[in-house]
Amino acid sequence: MKDIILKAENISKQYRLGTVGTGTLSHDLNRWWHAIRGKEDPYLKVGETNDRSSKGNSDYVWALQDINFEVNRGEVLGIIGKNGAGKSTLLKILSKVTAPTTGVIKSRGRIASLLEVGTGFNPELTGRENIYLNGAILGMTKKEITSKLDEIIAFSGCERYIDTPTKRYSSGMTVRLAFAVAAFLEPEILVVDEVLAVGDAEFQKKAIGKMQDISKSEGRTVLFVSHNMAAVRSLCTKGMLIENGKTVFFGDIDETIDLYLKSSIFSFNSNNYIEFEEKEAPIQISKFEVSSLNLKGERSNSSGVLMGNILEFSIFVLAKQMYNNLKASIIISTASGTRIAAIRSHEITDFVFDSKGDFVFKATASDLKLMPGDYVVTIALAENNTTIDIKEECLGFTVVPNDVYGTGRIPKGNLYVYSDAKWELNQK
Amino acid sequence: MNKTEFSEEEWLFEIAPKDKFFSLNLKEVWRYRDLLMLFVKRDVVTVYKQTILGPLWYLIQPLFTSVIFTIIFNNVAGIKTGETPAFLFNLGGVMVWNYFTSCLNDTSDTFKKNASIFGKVYFPRLIVPLSIVMSNLVKFGIQFLIFIAFYIYYFMIGKVTFQFTTATLFFPILVAIMGILGLGLGMIISSLVTKYRDLSFLVGFGVQLLMYVSAVMYPMVLLKEKLPTFGWLIEYNPLAYVIETARYMLLNEGSISVSGLLYTVVVTIVVFFVGLLIFNKTEKSFIDTV
Numbered sequence: 001m002k003d004i005i006l007k008a009e010n011i012s013k014q015y016r017l018g019t020v021g022t023g024t025l026s027h028d029l030n031r032w033w034h035a036i037r038g039k040e041d042p043y044l045k046v047g048e049t050n051d052r053s054s055k056g057n058s059d060y061v062w063a064l065q066d067i068n069f070e071v072n073r074g075e076v077l078g079i080i081g082k083n084g085a086g087k088s089t090l091l092k093i094l095s096k097v098t099a100p101t102t103g104v105i106k107s108r109g110r111i112a113s114l115l116e117v118g119t120g121f122n123p124e125l126t127g128r129e130n131i132y133l134n135g136a137i138l139g140m141t142k143k144e145i146t147s148k149l150d151e152i153i154a155f156s157g158c159e160r161y162i163d164t165p166t167k168r169y170s171s172g173m174t175v176r177l178a179f180a181v182a183a184f185l186e187p188e189i190l191v192v193d194e195v196l197a198v199g200d201a202e203f204q205k206k207a208i209g210k211m212q213d214i215s216k217s218e219g220r221t222v223l224f225v226s227h228n229m230a231a232v233r234s235l236c237t238k239g240m241l242i243e244n245g246k247t248v249f250f251g252d253i254d255e256t257i258d259l260y261l262k263s264s265i266f267s268f269n270s271n272n273y274i275e276f277e278e279k280e281a282p283i284q285i286s287k288f289e290v291s292s293l294n295l296k297g298e299r300s301n302s303s304g305v306l307m308g309n310i311l312e313f314s315i316f317v318l319a320k321q322m323y324n325n326l327k328a329s330i331i332i333s334t335a336s337g338t339r340i341a342a343i344r345s346h347e348i349t350d351f352v353f354d355s356k357g358d359f360v361f362k363a364t365a366s367d368l369k370l371m372p373g374d375y376v377v378t379i380a381l382a383e384n385n386t387t388i389d390i391k392e393e394c395l396g397f398t399v400v401p402n403d404v405y406g407t408g409r410i411p412k413g414n415l416y417v418y419s420d421a422k423w424e425l426n427q428k
Numbered sequence: 429m430n431k432t433e434f435s436e437e438e439w440l441f442e443i444a445p446k447d448k449f450f451s452l453n454l455k456e457v458w459r460y461r462d463l464l465m466l467f468v469k470r471d472v473v474t475v476y477k478q479t480i481l482g483p484l485w486y487l488i489q490p491l492f493t494s495v496i497f498t499i500i501f502n503n504v505a506g507i508k509t510g511e512t513p514a515f516l517f518n519l520g521g522v523m524v525w526n527y528f529t530s531c532l533n534d535t536s537d538t539f540k541k542n543a544s545i546f547g548k549v550y551f552p553r554l555i556v557p558l559s560i561v562m563s564n565l566v567k568f569g570i571q572f573l574i575f576i577a578f579y580i581y582y583f584m585i586g587k588v589t590f591q592f593t594t595a596t597l598f599f600p601i602l603v604a605i606m607g608i609l610g611l612g613l614g615m616i617i618s619s620l621v622t623k624y625r626d627l628s629f630l631v632g633f634g635v636q637l638l639m640y641v642s643a644v645m646y647p648m649v650l651l652k653e654k655l656p657t658f659g660w661l662i663e664y665n666p667l668a669y670v671i672e673t674a675r676y677m678l679l680n681e682g683s684i685s686v687s688g689l690l691y692t693v694v695v696t697i698v699v700f701f702v703g704l705l706i707f708n709k710t711e712k713s714f715i716d717t718v
Contacts, residue, residue: 016716028623095550098715099712103444103445104442108440113548120545124477129470137545140462
């Protein structure tokens, strides 16, 4: 028999866009007038699917729409999706920070949330006092905290500073202390949102380990939101993919992650270029193209890049005025978001625009040896230190396997780069 | 999803869009009592950290206000304060009035000021205004001590005669009324401010104006005598009764009106429950509008 600890039924959340101003009062009055006459809220019917990039007609959007799921005791559910997909809204509803517009969440256990570590830390208080304050905010009693105080301090690794006001702490230390408090919470359900983004590698490892302990050995349920697919994959047992406020997939974590990577903003293997909408800016990126040249110098225009081919990136820029000292950057990341290479024009050369019009920044990266897999590119244009235009993860390309060494043995493994190093064997 | 299954299931709690009309979860507030105490401690301890005078600031403000009042209202304008020295008269009024205004002012931006905490973690929101009222009580206690010190001083030099009546015993109840009234009004305002920021401006100067019709620096009878047409302003002001009665209890100065006090108690209870109601309704979704 399944032991369901948490169940969400038809959870929806509506938000009003734009600013809250005089219009609010008239909407409120209208809503109240409908309520008096026993009618339905007139604004619940309107509202559009939450697609961040496209302009809508309605002032109301559904940040979440009909979310249904069940979580069993001891499961770790990873919730993934793009920025603005509704993940954090869902966590906010789960942790009772805000109420859903419709639907119901039923729970058999206490929920504690860790939406951002260090909530309620007072910089004037010492580390020890903040442990008490933060612990109490998260729902612990003073007695509980006292009994775990030594463990918390040890886990944080801040013994020396424990009686110093936290305003003297480095940001990393604050996070360590805050996570330590949260890690010793004992709710049946723990909600965690992107806490691992800060802190050094050692601490991240410690934090993930602690979360694994919580779910595996203590049998508690964890809901985890992160963009770090590696962390999600190693922690979670189940996954939920949210897109534009709707559940797209619910099930096995590996399947969820694969689906997410495939459904990302760009689609692989379709176009090798992307054109951007024209704005009224004095300068903007108008088009970006990825192509590859084979060893004979022939250009292949499919976005499938044969391993070993030379990558060529072209950033088309439309300038309506003259510029000095422009910088173009190309950042190549894996589909899961790990950055692996940055190609920055200003580190290599200086460009001066002495006239207006169309320009192309072209970068030929003959020494970037990528392993087969999906990659995404972020491009940015800057003048001196100000970013003028940035297109995040705007285009993807796929590197397909190839016999690059000419040995008939294709390099394998879940890796990002390879090298055609020269091997020698000498006897001494 | 199997829909037939859940009807037989028992759930610890549910999160739903709207609760019943009035659902005050006192049990939950009790569970978070340690947090309440920690908030009080934080407020009292941290306010004057890294200041030279520290908690002395709690005393400087009422003392200076009373001195200024004495100079302007009693020496310049010539308001009579009966048997009691004007300074002590003013100090008593200012002290009680301060407790009310600090409760009101501090609770009225509960949601705005704590939006960053409230947006990330759930605990009964009521804890915050409650802690404000309690930490202000500590502040009031310190100010009360200085009042007693001056009382003793005036007693020594023979300016006041010591009269301890049974009425004095009810002084804590009066303070409680003042606190609850401030809390209730503060909760109403803090809830409305989340949507309509206009109110926070109104409160800013409204409280200042209110002081002039609350018998803080003059006896209640004086206004009724001098401005009979505006006498209702003070008769319907529950704060005026509290301050007048407080002075009667402490200094045996002025009058005590049973009907006035009853009226005050009723107003306080109504305001407090309306405040609770609105506050409860707001806390569920204020984070979307604040």
